[in-house]
Every structure is written in C-alpha cells, then in structure tokens.
Amino acid sequence: xxxxxxxxxxxxxxxxxxxxxxxxxxxxxxxxxxxxxxxxxxxxxxxxxxxxxxxxxxxxxxxxxxxxxxxxxxxxxxxxxxxxxxxxxxxxxxxxxxxxxxxxxxxxxxxxxxxxxxxxxxxxxxxxxxxxxxxxxxxxxxxxxxxxxxxxxxxxxxxxxxxxxxxxxxxxxxxxxxxxxxxxxxxxxxxxxxxxxxxxxxxxxxxxxxxxxxxxxxxxxxxxxxxxxxxxxxxxxxxxxxxxxxxxxxxxxxxxxxxxxxxxxxxxxxxxxxxxxxxxxxxxxxxxxxxxxxxxxxxxxxxxxxxxxxxxxxxxxxxxxxxxxxxxxxxxxxxxxxxxxxxxxxxxxxxxxxxxxxxxxxxxxxxxxxxxxxxxxxxxxxxxxxxxxxxxxxxxxxxxxxxxxxxxxxxxxxxxxxxxxxxxxxxxxxxxxxxxxxxxxxxxxxx
Amino acid sequence: xxxxxxxxxxxxxxxxxxxxxxxxxxxxxxxxxxxxxxxxxxxxxxxxxxxxxxxxxxxxxxxxxxxxxxxxxxxxxxxxxxxxxxxxxxxxxxxxxxxxxxxxxxxxxxxxxxxxxxxxxxxxxxxxxxxxxxxxxxxxxxxxxxxxxxxxxxxxxxxxxxxx
Numbered sequence: 001x002x003x004x005x006x007x008x009x010x011x012x013x014x015x016x017x018x019x020x021x022x023x024x025x026x027x028x029x030x031x032x033x034x035x036x037x038x039x040x041x042x043x044x045x046x047x048x049x050x051x052x053x054x055x056x057x058x059x060x061x062x063x064x065x066x067x068x069x070x071x072x073x074x075x076x077x078x079x080x081x082x083x084x085x086x087x088x089x090x091x092x093x094x095x096x097x098x099x100x101x102x103x104x105x106x107x108x109x110x111x112x113x114x115x116x117x118x119x120x121x122x123x124x125x126x127x128x129x130x131x132x133x134x135x136x137x138x139x140x141x142x143x144x145x146x147x148x149x150x151x152x153x154x155x156x157x158x159x160x161x162x163x164x165x166x167x168x169x170x171x172x173x174x175x176x177x178x179x180x181x182x183x184x185x186x187x188x189x190x191x192x193x194x195x196x197x198x199x200x201x202x203x204x205x206x207x208x209x210x211x212x213x214x215x216x217x218x219x220x221x222x223x224x225x226x227x228x229x230x231x232x233x234x235x236x237x238x239x240x241x242x243x244x245x246x247x248x249x250x251x252x253x254x255x256x257x258x259x260x261x262x263x264x265x266x267x268x269x270x271x272x273x274x275x276x277x278x279x280x281x282x283x284x285x286x287x288x289x290x291x292x293x294x295x296x297x298x299x300x301x302x303x304x305x306x307x308x309x310x311x312x313x314x315x316x317x318x319x320x321x322x323x324x325x326x327x328x329x330x331x332x333x334x335x336x337x338x339x340x341x342x343x344x345x346x347x348x349x350x351x352x353x354x355x356x357x358x359x360x361x362x363x364x365x366x367x368x369x370x371x372x373x374x375x376x377x378x379x380x381x382x383x384x385x386x387x388x389x390x391x392x393x394x395x396x397x398x399x400x401x402x403x404x405x406x407x408x409x410x411x412x413x414x415x416x417x418x419x420x421x422x423x424x425x426x427x428x429x430x431x432x433x434x435x436x437x438x439x440x441x442x443x444x445x446x447x
Numbered sequence: 448x449x450x451x452x453x454x455x456x457x458x459x460x461x462x463x464x465x466x467x468x469x470x471x472x473x474x475x476x477x478x479x480x481x482x483x484x485x486x487x488x489x490x491x492x493x494x495x496x497x498x499x500x501x502x503x504x505x506x507x508x509x510x511x512x513x514x515x516x517x518x519x520x521x522x523x524x525x526x527x528x529x530x531x532x533x534x535x536x537x538x539x540x541x542x543x544x545x546x547x548x549x550x551x552x553x554x555x556x557x558x559x560x561x562x563x564x565x566x567x568x569x570x571x572x573x574x575x576x577x578x579x580x581x582x583x584x585x586x587x588x589x590x591x592x593x594x595x596x597x598x599x600x601x602x603x604x605x606x607x608x609x610x611x
Contacts, residue, residue: 097532097571135479135516136572138585171466176475177516179570193474193506195513211469254534254575261576296533296571326575330537342536346570352513 013263040230058234065219068312077206096295098326102220116223179350198398241267252326286331294323297403299410335430336415347404358401375427523565534575
C-alpha cells in the first residue's frame, strides 16, 4: 500500500497530518482530492464497519485530546444492543493553554479531519456527527460549515455516502468560551444547550451520552489519525510511532524558543529534538528554566528532562504528562511565581463552580500565588498552596480540579526557593519577570 | 422596540433548528446569533430567544450567564481581547495590554466613551505558536508587537470614520 502523497513531506516537521508549511494558505477540497483525498472513506466502505474498528484498535491510536486513552478501546465501550441512535461528537474546543494544533485543521486543512469523521461514524454506526468548535473560532466555523456543504454536494455526506447504504450528516456547533467544555461530558451538556458542567461518571458517554444516547467523543487530531489508519493500514500507522502508541504526532512549540510553531514528528520524539532541531533552541541561547510539556495542566519539567521521549508513557514516567504535546519553554530570567499567577488565574476563572474543592480551591490558590508575587506573601504560603492543591486532587467530578492543582504542586516543588525569596523580600526579585525584557520576537522577526 | 431577528437571522434560526433533535440544543448557536443581531444579550433579548425556542426563560438565563462569550453588557464596536495566558505572557502580553490601555485610555472590562473600543484580557486563544495574540471581533491578530498594535488600532479607527 502506498502512502498518501503529502504537500510538503520533505519539510522538517511536516508530514502525513501537517501538510501545509507555515505561511501557506488552506487546503481546498480540490487540493485534498488531488492529494488522494477520500481514499480512506472508499477503503473503509469496502472493509466494513467492524474491520475499520478493528484496524483502529490494532493501530494503537491513543486519543490526541490529552488523556491518551486508546481510541479503539473507547469505541468498544458502545453498547451492542441499544435501540437508540449513536452519535459521534468531535471535540474541537481546543482551549488548554499552550495548545494550538487542532486549529491547524479547523482553519486551514479541514478535510482530513472531516474524512476521519466519516470513517469513524461509519465504524461506530453513527448517522449524525457534531463538530463542537470553540466559539472564538468564528471564521473557521463559517469555513467549516461551507466545507460540510461542499461534502454534501459532492456526495461525501448525506443519505448515501459515495453511493453506499451508509448515510451521515455532520453539523458544526459553536462553543461559547468555557475551557471546561473540553471535558467530554461538559461538552455534551454544552451541546445540549446547558451550562458546561461535567457529569458524574458512570454512566460514561459511550453508554449515556448526547441526548441520552450512546456517544463517542474524539479529538480533532484523532480524526486525522483515523483517516490515516483507514488509508495506510494499522501496521504502517504503528510504524510511524511506537508499538503501543502508534502514529505521527503534532507537537506544538511556544514560549522562549527561536521558532515556535507546529511540528509533526513520530510519536516518542525526544524533547531535545523538538526544542533544538525544530524550535532552533532558546532565544539568545539562554539556559532553560522550565518546560511545560503538554499544555498548562501538565507538571513542569526541567532541562534534565530533555532526553525524555514525547509519548504518553514516557512523559508519565518522567513525572508529567504528554497531554496535547504542546511544549511551552521558558528560560532563566522568567519569574516562576509570576508565570504561575497566570495559570492559577486561568483555572480559577474556568472552574465551573460545581465542586467545592475546585470552585473554592482554585480561587484560593490564585489569591495566595498573587499575594506572593505582589509582595504580600507570608511564611508558610508554600505549604498552604501544596495543602490546597492536594485537597483538590482527586476530589472533584472532572479533571479540571487536578489540572489546576498539578501545575501549582509542580511549580512550588521545583521553584520553592524562588517562592520563599518572594516572601522573604516582600516582592518579586525579577525585573519584568516574563523573560521578555529585550525585544525577543521570532528569529529574524519582531523588533 | 421589541427585538426581532432580521430576514437573514430568521433564515439562520431555521437552519440551526434543523440540526438538533431537541430545540434546547440550538440555544447556544441562537444566542450567538442574537448577540450579533442585537449587540448583546439584554434581559429583553433573552426573553425573546426563550419565546422563539419555546424554552423557559430560566433555561436561557442559566446558559447565557455561564458562558463568557455570550455578552451580557454592551461592547465596543471593536471588542479587543488580548490573551494574557502562559505562552503570550512569555512573549510580552503584559506590554501589549499596557500599551492598549494607554492608547485607548481604558482598562480591561471597560469601553471608550464613544463606544468604539472595549478591552478585555482573555484566556488562551490557541495562538501560542504566534504569541502574543489578540482577537478583535472575529479577527485574530498574531505575532504582535507594539508597532503592530498601533497599526491595527489606526486601521480600525479609520474604518470607524476617524472617531476616537
């Protein structure tokens, strides 16, 4: 089986998922077709639903939304005997700070994701799919609606997909600016028109999901991976990554690197390669102070972790999480306390308010971290922060509580001396504090 | 005057209602539509939406008040939202916010007297690889510098007819 042609396979950090180089515009339907588009749907329709699901399971595709749960296993949780309709819901509520990978598909290259949705809906037996896109993406949402209309006109969607007996409708649904809606049960509540408050589980969405019906919720990048699996087969997909964590991965680089952006590489690519080969190293080659490896909720690592392989199991073994593969680097000169104020404020703002430990704890942590940064810290505040965080961990309905607690614990543990110094001095020892005092833009870019 | 959707708004409403087996699911898209048509979601607009969807007003209120993107107060003609989260912070978002405050003469959560600009510090816009970033109405502006912010503000001002 031949690999699908790609736009810029030779360019570093481009490949099967990331087809456009930075600065290139969008992949149109015609361009997608010229690149072998919809071969995955055609192959899937010949294979049959069960064979497609088996292929995805054998590909060891771990969900790209952050948790890394095997997609094929998730699909297997659907009840076999329910008379209710099944839904496929795609989580395009990209909101984890540091993360900007799904936006690539939503804004510039939507057809691989849409094709993956058709393949997935076929495999799980869904006749309706919803694409829940974060509300800020007003223009991408309008573009996605047009893309769906194009697919209807072309016979790729509707009562008969490519002349088969399989029918599918895809609807684009806007969110409205709530990070918690990236949690899958909150997303369902939001899709139903309610406040995005996560549901108690069990029952899991696969059993009781959207409108009370069996529902599979997958991430945008996961859909592009499903398309790739249906196209090239599980074996080839596994070979593009690791045996137990198959496929390519889109990594994001942000913060104090010379070339921030998105880079595709095999799952398990070492952090060092991402930061130095793709990212060009740090601005002014300053020493690394911290690396947030997978989005703001993942515990901060240090330069001693540069040889960690960026796959779900390896990053976990190193004490953090791969999350969304969104790597944020900060260098010496950055105030860790000040950086944490941003994270603490974020989680306090985004807590849905349903569970007391998270609702009260996130606000309390924000106040304590801000007090330390502003010179009003008290001796014992580090232990207080750890105590609050540890009382949130594991005590909430959804993972937002843990997501808020983990960075606080990791920052206090890694930079404790700096926190203590703030308290002892009664203020921030850093000037500026964001490590950005001397006009550091992109390489050759900003003045 | 009682709120009423425009002809285009009515067409959009009909389309949205066709997407879901349950009318309540259309609520957030319809609230987006309403805030576009009427500027923001006043109590009167929320009552109107409740009536159009055949939903209890409490359903509309409980949803509208949960989401930050559904405006419950008037916004400027240009609503400037600057990301202040981690990636943008590391690339100078604080300086961008200070500059905007100085240029516009307002702080976050405020609106200029002529209602041309409103300013807000917001959470991650998913533009971390092109930080710092801000959103003005539907448009993203990325890789910001102070000079770029000036250019953007000047262009917006002139499109507003030289006001402000």
